[in-house]
Amino acid sequence: MAPSLVKSLLLAAVGATFVNAQIEVDLSSAASVKTAMATIAYNCLSYYKGNLSGNTPGILPGPPPNGDYYWWEGGALWGTMVDYWHYTGDTSYNPSTQYSLIFQAGAPANSYEPANWTASLGNDDQGFWGMSAMLAAETNFENPPSSDPQWLSLAQAVFNTQAARWDTQYCNGGLRWQIPLSNNGYDYKNSIANGIFFNLGARLARYTGNDSYAQWAEKAYNWTADVGYIDANYNIFDGAHVEHNCTDINKAQFSYVAATFIQGAGFMYNYTNGSALWEQRLTSLTNRSLEVFFPNGIAVELSCELPNNVQCLTDMLSYKGYLHRWLAQVTQVAPYIKNTILPVLKTSATAAMKNCNPDGTCGFRWTTPSYDGDTGAGQEMNALGALMSVLITLEPVSVAYTNMTGGTSVGNAAAGVGSAILPTNFRPITAGDRAGASIITILIISGLVSMLIWMSSGETEGFRLGFFGKGKGMM
Ligand SMILES: *[C@@H]1O[C@H](CO)[C@@H](O)[C@H](O)[C@H]1NC(C)=O
């Protein structure tokens, strides 16, 4: 990652020469916020080339070295665009969104384990696409033709394949990070993989009313806490290795992990009609995350957005967007926490907008007083998320539907059953896989370079070890 460090220093130098023109937006006017969102959404989608002839639909340019973005971030992009439509009513990107979410589903199993990407597939990568499908169900995003898989069934398929991978052999349970046995990271059980499984379980329980999902969700949350990834102060750490019985905990904290657990806890709170257990967990997680990730009321990706330089990998440059969106949405299913969350998101969004140019190009470090010169698809998604979290305070936004309250997506409780990629049925290596494997090797090497940079930047021992233990970008 040395080149990206050089790049960010270069960008910082260039950024200093920009005139201080920022996007025009009045955060007290819904119309103005939507206009700014349209500008930023257009800019965001300019990164998407999957609809140009010869390119693969649904994905952002990549994966490295063919472009900056891993497969999962396409899933994250379409989730952002589902929410963009949901908040603004602007249908401009709905056709691309629907097509992409179906194209990458991985027919015939339709569990977001498409053959092209299995060689580098993590439960979290698959899970991001699953959460976007779940959001499409919850928002009544236009249903695909009945010949295609439906939003709810896609989310159920992801959930069912992950439940089949729940691993009791080590650490008393939990999901591993990577899915194929041969991947670097197969021996790592992390909070994001388990957090997404928890999140999907909570949302499927609320949507369908089927308590099995809630039981799984509670089990996944309890495991994450029991193993110490969620500590007594509600910090959420990155993960640990099975060969150490998950005790060598890498203490890096990432904002999207916290957001994933907070949103799941909000849905469990709502599903349980406001139980004391989930209220306590939701309050505590929120309280701690606001302290950790919003120092001075502005979102900071603290593990890589360091005081003197930004060392975030491309993946990490998009986390603030999920943080804003999911915290905003929790205030709808757990209204009691609205006044704790929304004012903070607003100060953060105000700072974010100072980092956007009039053409909708947005930077990353929101604590700088103007555009910092560090942009990309993730930064654009972050800015959109920030504006959504303001728009929710300005006009009514529909609350996640359920099967009982008008949700129209058709489910299939058995979706994905029997199709999970397990160590015992991983298909033989193909030429495509070899390309994937070499990419992983390249990343291990670049991971080593990063480790040296981290060491010289005085990061914690646990973080460095954990970082090195991973083969690819998704933390
Ligand atoms: C591809 O998508 C982008 C972003 O949605 C859009 O601006 C462009 O017109 C599309 N191109 C084609 C060929 O559909």
Ligand SMILES: *[C@@H]1O[C@H](CO)[C@@H](O)[C@H](O)[C@H]1NC(C)=O
């Ligand atoms: C898989 O890769 C092939 C070859 O690049 C491409 O044509 C196809 O569209 C890809 N499918 C998915 C689901 O990514």
Ligand SMILES: *[C@@H]1O[C@H](CO)[C@@H](O)[C@H](O)[C@H]1NC(C)=O
């Ligand atoms: C409830 O969900 C579980 C999956 O966790 C599934 O096996 C079961 O069939 C579902 N029940 C109904 C009534 O849909």
Ligand SMILES: *[C@@H]1O[C@H](CO)[C@@H](O)[C@H](O)[C@H]1NC(C)=O
């Ligand atoms: C999960 O943890 C809570 C709090 O410790 C406990 O009350 C609950 O019984 C646990 N649930 C399961 C399924 O173990």
Ligand SMILES: *[C@@H]1O[C@H](CO)[C@@H](O)[C@H](O)[C@H]1NC(C)=O
């Ligand atoms: C591994 O850790 C779990 C708790 O996470 C504990 O219940 C179990 O006893 C530990 N196993 C060994 C072999 O230390």
Ligand SMILES: *[C@@H]1O[C@H](CO)[C@@H](O)[C@H](O)[C@H]1NC(C)=O
């Ligand atoms: C929540 O309340 C509704 C209506 O009183 C009830 O039908 C439902 O069973 C309750 N849910 C739980 C998980 O207790």
Ligand SMILES: *[C@@H]1O[C@H](CO)[C@@H](O)[C@H](O)[C@H]1NC(C)=O
């Ligand atoms: C959050 O935690 C702090 C202590 O860390 C406490 O003083 C404060 O009251 C808590 N706020 C809420 C809303 O729970």
Ligand SMILES: *[C@@H]1O[C@H](CO)[C@@H](O)[C@H](O)[C@H]1NC(C)=O
């Ligand atoms: C659950 O969410 C609904 C909105 O869908 C809200 O009206 C209700 O108050 C929430 N339940 C609790 C216990 O906050």
Ligand SMILES: *[C@@H]1O[C@H](CO)[C@@H](O)[C@H](O)[C@H]1NC(C)=O
């Ligand atoms: C809600 O779920 C029930 C039971 O699975 C199903 O029969 C019904 O069609 C669903 N309603 C909608 C609107 O999908």
